[in-house]
Amino acid sequence: MEREKTGFFGSQQSLLFAIVGIFIIYPFFVSNYYIDVAFFFGIYALLGLSLNIVLGEVGLFDLGHAGFYAIGAYTTAILNTKLGIPILVLLPVSAIAAGIFAYIVCSPIIHLRGDYLCIVTIGMGEIVRLALINNPFDLTGGPNGVYGIDFPSFGGPFVIDSSIEYYFLIWIIVVLSIIGLIRLQNSRIGRAWNCIREDEVAAGSSGIDVKSYKLLAFVIGAALAGVAGNIYASKLMAVSPESFSFWESCMLFCIVLIGGMGSIPGILIGAAFISLFPEIFRPFAMYRMLVFGLVMILMMMFRPGGVWPRKRGGPEFVSLLSRMRKKDV
Amino acid sequence: MSKGDLHTTPERVLETRGLTKIFGGLIAVNNFDATVKKGEIFSLIGPNGAGKTTVFNVVTGIYKPEAGQVIFGEKDITGRKPHQIVSFGIARTFQNIRLFQNMTCLENIMAGQHCRAKAGVWSSIFSFSAQKKEERRIREISESRIEQVGLERFRDELAKNIPYGSQRMLEIARALATEPMLLVLDEPSSGLNAGETEVLMGFLKELIEKEHLTILLIEHDMNVVMGISDKVAVMDEGKKIAEGNPEEIYNNPRVIEAYLGTEEEA
Amino acid sequence: MQVVFEQIINGLTIGSFYALIALGYSMVYGVLKLINFAHGDFFTLGSYLGYTLLVFGSAFITTHFGLWGGMVAAMLMAAMCLAFIGVLVERAAYRPIYPAGRLPAVVSALGASIVLQNAIMVIWGPRYQAYPAKLIPNIHLNIWGINITVLQIVILVLSFVLMGILYYIIQKTVFGAAIRATALDKDTASLMGINFNKVIFFIFTLGPALGAMTGVMVGMYYRQISFTMGWNYGLKAFTATILGGIGNLPGAMFGGLILGVLEMLGAAYISAAWKDVFVFMILILVLIFRPNGLFGEKIAEKV
Numbered sequence: 001m002e003r004e005k006t007g008f009f010g011s012q013q014s015l016l017f018a019i020v021g022i023f024i025i026y027p028f029f030v031s032n033y034y035i036d037v038a039f040f041f042g043i044y045a046l047l048g049l050s051l052n053i054v055l056g057e058v059g060l061f062d063l064g065h066a067g068f069y070a071i072g073a074y075t076t077a078i079l080n081t082k083l084g085i086p087i088l089v090l091l092p093v094s095a096i097a098a099g100i101f102a103y104i105v106c107s108p109i110i111h112l113r114g115d116y117l118c119i120v121t122i123g124m125g126e127i128v129r130l131a132l133i134n135n136p137f138d139l140t141g142g143p144n145g146v147y148g149i150d151f152p153s154f155g156g157p158f159v160i161d162s163s164i165e166y167y168f169l170i171w172i173i174v175v176l177s178i179i180g181l182i183r184l185q186n187s188r189i190g191r192a193w194n195c196i197r198e199d200e201v202a203a204g205s206s207g208i209d210v211k212s213y214k215l216l217a218f219v220i221g222a223a224l225a226g227v228a229g230n231i232y233a234s235k236l237m238a239v240s241p242e243s244f245s246f247w248e249s250c251m252l253f254c255i256v257l258i259g260g261m262g263s264i265p266g267i268l269i270g271a272a273f274i275s276l277f278p279e280i281f282r283p284f285a286m287y288r289m290l291v292f293g294l295v296m297i298l299m300m301m302f303r304p305g306g307v308w309p310r311k312r313g314g315p316e317f318v319s320l321l322s323r324m325r326k327k328d329v
Numbered sequence: 330m331s332k333g334d335l336h337t338t339p340e341r342v343l344e345t346r347g348l349t350k351i352f353g354g355l356i357a358v359n360n361f362d363a364t365v366k367k368g369e370i371f372s373l374i375g376p377n378g379a380g381k382t383t384v385f386n387v388v389t390g391i392y393k394p395e396a397g398q399v400i401f402g403e404k405d406i407t408g409r410k411p412h413q414i415v416s417f418g419i420a421r422t423f424q425n426i427r428l429f430q431n432m433t434c435l436e437n438i439m440a441g442q443h444c445r446a447k448a449g450v451w452s453s454i455f456s457f458s459a460q461k462k463e464e465r466r467i468r469e470i471s472e473s474r475i476e477q478v479g480l481e482r483f484r485d486e487l488a489k490n491i492p493y494g495s496q497r498m499l500e501i502a503r504a505l506a507t508e509p510m511l512l513v514l515d516e517p518s519s520g521l522n523a524g525e526t527e528v529l530m531g532f533l534k535e536l537i538e539k540e541h542l543t544i545l546l547i548e549h550d551m552n553v554v555m556g557i558s559d560k561v562a563v564m565d566e567g568k569k570i571a572e573g574n575p576e577e578i579y580n581n582p583r584v585i586e587a588y589l590g591t592e593e594e595a
Numbered sequence: 596m597q598v599v600f601e602q603i604i605n606g607l608t609i610g611s612f613y614a615l616i617a618l619g620y621s622m623v624y625g626v627l628k629l630i631n632f633a634h635g636d637f638f639t640l641g642s643y644l645g646y647t648l649l650v651f652g653s654a655f656i657t658t659h660f661g662l663w664g665g666m667v668a669a670m671l672m673a674a675m676c677l678a679f680i681g682v683l684v685e686r687a688a689y690r691p692i693y694p695a696g697r698l699p700a701v702v703s704a705l706g707a708s709i710v711l712q713n714a715i716m717v718i719w720g721p722r723y724q725a726y727p728a729k730l731i732p733n734i735h736l737n738i739w740g741i742n743i744t745v746l747q748i749v750i751l752v753l754s755f756v757l758m759g760i761l762y763y764i765i766q767k768t769v770f771g772a773a774i775r776a777t778a779l780d781k782d783t784a785s786l787m788g789i790n791f792n793k794v795i796f797f798i799f800t801l802g803p804a805l806g807a808m809t810g811v812m813v814g815m816y817y818r819q820i821s822f823t824m825g826w827n828y829g830l831k832a833f834t835a836t837i838l839g840g841i842g843n844l845p846g847a848m849f850g851g852l853i854l855g856v857l858e859m860l861g862a863a864y865i866s867a868a869w870k871d872v873f874v875f876m877i878l879i880l881v882l883i884f885r886p887n888g889l890f891g892e893k894i895a896e897k898v
Contacts, residue, residue: 054822108883109758115630116882119837122830123875134868180454187460188439188446188467189455191432195440198429205389205423207415207444207507221449246830250632250705257702286721290713304695312433312487 018035023171027164035163037279039235042170043228047137048255049264050176050224055253056262056310057190058217059197061118064125064251068222070132070244071098072229077146077239079137087152087234091227098226099219108217125249132241145240148235166235171172173231178264184220185262193217194262258299260306269307340367341402342543343388343419348397350383357361357383359567361397363513365545365560368537372546372554374578375564376588381547382424384564385515388545389421390414401511420504421513424547426496434480434499437488438471442505471506475555478502478532494525498532505536508575512536513545518553526550530557555579563587600741602859608747608816608854611754615809616832617839618761619802625778625842626798628697632704633684634806635829636711639822640679641807642814645669649730662732663749670753670811674804681803682796684711690795708825715822723821726814750812753820757805758848765844770797778842784875831858834878840891849890 027035047069054062072094079085079093109120135142151161152169160169184190192213195203204210233239251274259270277295281288299307341364348361358380360533365371373381386392390411396405406414429437446467448460463518475481477500483491488499497517504512517533518526530553536542548554554575556562561578563571565587571578578584616638623631648669649656656665688707692700734745765771776784778795813828814820820858835854839846854874861873881889 025854109879112882112886115624115841116837116888119834120879120882121835123878126830127872127875130869130872134872167855183454183456184450188443188448188466189450189453191436192441192443194432194436195429195443198431199427201411202423202427202429203440204411205391205415205421205427206503207412207420207441208440209410209412216450246826254705255426257698261698261740286713286717289709290717293706293709293711293713296709297703300695300699300706301691302702304692304699312431312436312485 002170011134027167029313035167035312037276039144039163039167039170041272041275042167042174042254043232043235044172044252045174045226045274046228046231046269047176047294048259048271049174049273050221050228051252052256052262052264052267053181053184053193053221053224053329054217055256055262057193057197058214058269059261060217061114062121062218062221063118063246063249063253064121064123064128065221065225066246066248066265067121067125067128067246068098068102068225069229069232069248070239070241071101071222072226073233073239073244074140074229075144075226076233077149078231080234081146082139087150089231091152094230095223095226098229099223102218102222103215104217104249110214110218120244122249125244125246129241129244129246132244137139140241143241145238147238149237149239152231153236155261160234166231170231173227177227181264185264189213189216197262254296258296258306260309263306263308263310266306266308266310274306341365341400343545344400345384345388346400348384348387348394348399349395350387351395356567358387358394361564361569363562363569363572365543367543368541369559370533370537370544370546370557372534372548372558373564374548374554374561374562379564379587380567381517381564383567384512385421385545385547388414388469389419389513400472412444412470413440415507415509418508418510419513420507420509420511420564422497422500422504422515424515424519426493426500428488428496428500428503432483434473434491435468435475435485437499437503438474438506441474441503442467442470444468444519445508449581474506476503477505489575494521497521497525497529501532509542511543511545515547516549517546518548518550518556522547526553529553597740598863599744599826599860601743602863603856604741604743604747604751606856606859608750608855609858610852611661611751611758612813612816612828613832613854614848614851614852615754615757615805617829617835617851618758619806620829620833620836620843621839621842621847622774622798622802624836625844626774626781627689627700629689629700629704630833631802631842632701633707633711633828635825635827635832636708636715636808637681637684637803637825638810638813638828639820639825640711640715640810641673641681641803641865642810642820642824643715643724643822643875644673644676644807645811646719646724646726646820648672649727651729653730656730662730664875665730666749666811667753668816672782673807677757677803677807678748678800680684681799685795685799700773712822713824714732719822721822723819726818726820728818731815731818746815750816750817753808753812757808761801761805762845762848764801831874837888838878838881838890843888843890846888846890847865850888853889 026038043123047065048194051062051065054060054065075094075097076087077091079090103123109117132140133143140146151159153159160166178312190202192208195206195208196210196213200210255267255274257270258273259266259268277292278288281291284291343365345361345363348358349356350358361384362545373384376380385390390406390409390413393408398405400406401419403416404417408418427463428439446463448463452460475484478501480491480495480499480502483495488496491499497520499515501517521529533544534557537544546558558575561573561575562569563578563584570583570587571581573581616634619634620631621639623634642880649665656668660668684707688703689700692703699874704883732746735745736745765774773784773794774797776787776789781791794893823845831854832851835850836847836848838854839850858870858874861870865873885891
């Protein structure tokens with residue numbers, strides 16, 4: 001049994017190296033267009049990971065996640081264009097802004113159950129989007145949004161301004177996030193989140209502060225979405241409210257469910273599906289979204305737990321890092 | 330009261346004073362007083378709907394009482410949140426087992442250790458050495474608890490996949506992992522066969538002797554109640570109608586009446 | 596004062612749209628615990644079918660039915676088509692997924708919504724479509740200084756009649772009792788001999804049919820329809836459902852009407868641009884203080 005696990009684990013390890021290798025050499029062999037496609041895959045991966053904390057780990061139905069993404073993107077856009085603060089400085093600032101926003105908005109509603117929480121997050125997302133359209137204090141630029149956002153710069157000639165640099169920027173952040181999230185998953189915090197998802201009452205009676213941990217998930221999820229917003233804003237050099245619609249939140253929801261709740265490789269597959277599918281099926285033109293919808297239904301029919309559901313206890317792709325660590329112990 | 334208790338005068342662990350809980354128009358618990366002393370097994374019995382589980386839910390913070398107090402040790406814990414009450418040292422199980430179904434047995438027990446650890450977000454993300462040490466400790470304690478209840482073969486199984494009797498034991502192990510002083514068990518023997526019940530009784534006695542715990546129990550199986558209780562309280566329609574040692578209760582006419590009804594009714 | 600009354604009447608008009616769509620959401624939600632995202636698109640499809648019927652049948656309708664008759668005929672035809680499509684979508688996209696739990700069904704519902712929306716776009720094209728103006732009665736009345744159109748009155752009357760019929764079906768008939776029982780406890784209901792599949796069939800004919808009729812009325816009222824409008828109406832109707840208390844059908848109706856009135860009053864007295872923000876704020880405030888909606892009962896969780 002133990003041997004079988006190591007064998008399986010070994011093959012997974014080589015698979016992981018192969019995937020990382022492909023990701024590193026990929027941008028050197030394709031056109032800028034396809035690098036950008038992979039960049040947006042990275043953005044969706046980061047957003048999917050951020051929603052996964054709330055939806056996948058804690059089981060809270062958040063259908064307004066694009067709101068947090070918007071807060072991050074607009075924080076970057078406004079502070080950069082009005083005050084000239086560099087993008088890379090704004091990266092943590094955007095994360096903190098989105099996190100604080102989540103804390104303030106979610107504190108009073110965190111006691112709501114299931115679908116009531118769901119509709120409130122929808123409402124929250126819509127309020128953010130409508131507020132952006134309405135251009136409060138002349139900050140958000142109304143329906144046109146904010147444009148003229150800088151490139152991220154490390155000072156001097158080190159400026160991220162080409163597709164390939166953006167590609168590496170987003171994927172490095174995705175990889176760092178994944179490492180952080182795997183560690184969280186395997187910590188007392190990750191377990192507390194999962195317990196709440198499984199049974200709130202039992203979690204409380206096992207000594208877990210249910211409300212605080214739910215709030216924590218929202219704050220971390222929002223902060224990560226804020227990071228995605230920061231990079232998205234600087235890549236496009238412009239932000240507008242239509243990028244943060246209810247539709248966007250729904251797509252993020254689908255990433256998590258198509259991939260598999262709480263499963264990090266699943267989220268990557270889900271993000272790939274949502275971001276690459278419309279590109280691959282471009283030839284279908286107006287039929288492509290029709291096919292997209294049909295595939296969504298079919299996926300749920302044949303793999304209702306997601307393409308790559310999280311496995312517990314057994315050998316697992318995502319617990320690779322922690323397993324390596326455990327071996328040393 | 331000689332079951333390995335080091336103290337000569339048993340001290341109070343839990344006391345309820347005038348506890349009252351109302352649902353809508355129904356008085357589920359009516360002015361309930363009880364005192365549980367250190368090292369004893371205190372059983373709460375009574376017909377269905379008597380309000381026993383409601384007393385448990387008030388004690389463990391799931392419901393807030395309309396009136397009355399819950400005193401744990403020297404502390405008034407009335408109306409505190411469940412997780413706070415766990416951290417004070419009261420752990421519970423549920424009548425219809427509430428495990429974290431899609432988590433492994435070991436993870437279920439590790440969840441119990443949550444309130445005894447303190448690693449935060451940053452130390453978990455960066456895996457600081459204090460956090461690693463703490464995780465190792467949580468794992469060791471949980472492993473020893475899983476062995477204590479004899480479920481090490483189910484270590485990596487999902488909780489929902491193990492047999493019913495094992496699920497009951499796992500829930501108790503999870504409660505024990507919170508390092509409680511008082512263990513509150515809601516019908517631990519329900520659904521167990523005679524052999525499993527026997528094992529459970531032995532296990533509970535052993536806990537009292539070796540870990541100096543105090544146990545508060547709701548139980549329907551009279552063999553268990555009579556076999557292991559030091560003290561029994563009987564509830565009917567929200568009120569406590571009798572209290573005493575098992576023999577006293579066994580022969581108390583009011584108790585027999587509550588269970589069987591008066592002769593005129595029958 | 597006139598403005599208030601006019602806004603309330605306008606609010607009730609769109610509120611009755613929300614209410615009728617919300618009923619479809621609420622029935623499905625009550626029985627299946629599923630947020631049926633495709634419901635908004637049933638409504639859109641109904642609106643487009645009504646549009647086609649009116650355009651291609653315009654000569655026939657005007658000579659045989661008259662203006663009002665044409666409207667009712669279009670509504671009924673659209674309702675029949677949508678009842679059929681509703682059941683079809685349920686069979687194809689939802690039924691195979693029930694055993695897997697409710698979250699996969701949500702994704703499937705989103706998928707169904709995307710399919711329906713894009714099918715509408717492929718069939719009728721991505722541009723706005725205008726309801727044939729000559730078929731829409733346009734008579735303004737002035738009652739005690741309040742400006743109101745006859746169409747509004749007809750819509751209000753029709754909506755309330757439809758809501759009344761549905762209320763009667765749900766509260767007084769055996770079918771309704773079956774739906775309510777299934778919503779409360781599916782397993783016990785089926786042990787009592789209620790055929791779950793029949794209940795589903797019933798709610799997936801009734802809900803989309805109501806949605807389709809609403810779609811025709813919306814087309815008549817605003818004269819312009821687009822293939823994406825289902826999302827917006829669906830979102831509002833879902834909000835109404837929750838505002839009233841999930842699974843509570845009279846609550847959903849009132850939720851819709853309240854939402855419509857709030858929206859119009861918000862538009863008049865706060866600002867048209869911020870009216871939806873106002874609506875969602877109210878929703879959030881209501882839920883903070885009444886976590887089970889306006890008419891939802893507090894259910895103590897059994898522990």
